[in-house]
Amino acid sequence: xxxxxxxxxxxxxxxxxxxxxxxxxxxxxxxxxxxxxxxxxxxxxxxxxxxxxxxxxxxxxxxxxxxxxxxxxxxxxxxxxxxxxxxxxxxxxxxxxxxxxxxxxxxxxxxxxxxxxxxxxxxxxxxxxxxxxxxx
Numbered sequence: 001x002x003x004x005x006x007x008x009x010x011x012x013x014x015x016x017x018x019x020x021x022x023x024x025x026x027x028x029x030x031x032x033x034x035x036x037x038x039x040x041x042x043x044x045x046x047x048x049x050x051x052x053x054x055x056x057x058x059x060x061x062x063x064x065x066x067x068x069x070x071x072x073x074x075x076x077x078x079x080x081x082x083x084x085x086x087x088x089x090x091x092x093x094x095x096x097x098x099x100x101x102x103x104x105x106x107x108x109x110x111x112x113x114x115x116x117x118x119x120x121x122x123x124x125x126x127x128x129x130x131x132x133x134x135x136x
Contacts, residue, residue: 103119
């Protein structure tokens with residue numbers, strides 16, 4: 001008698017665990033920085049991507065957005081921005097100017113799990129020489 005009652009409960013628990021695992025995996029993967037080129041491919045349905053525009057000979061305006069996640073992902077946005085700056089400048093010799101970092105909600109607040117996109121926008125100035133010290 002106990003076996004017949006625990007059978008459906010056990011199946012229900014296994015089904016619930018599968019659903020929970022799939023949901024957690026989706027949430028973890030969704031917060032990653034995106035390799036999606038918004039300039040050539042348009043908007044990304046997960047919210048993320050990057051856009052690089054050359055302003056002049058050695059200056060690029062770089063915007064990166066993480067895919068939506070239930071948390072802020074500044075480290076992911078910063079890492080992706082650095083990758084795009086290195087790629088644009090051809091080396092890690094650049095400096096950042098006009099840096100803006102912020103987050104926004106991808107969907108309204110009525111959704112139980114927040115869909116947050118993290119953004120980093122900055123100019124990469126390539127091949128800059130270090131500033132001379134005025135203490136000479």
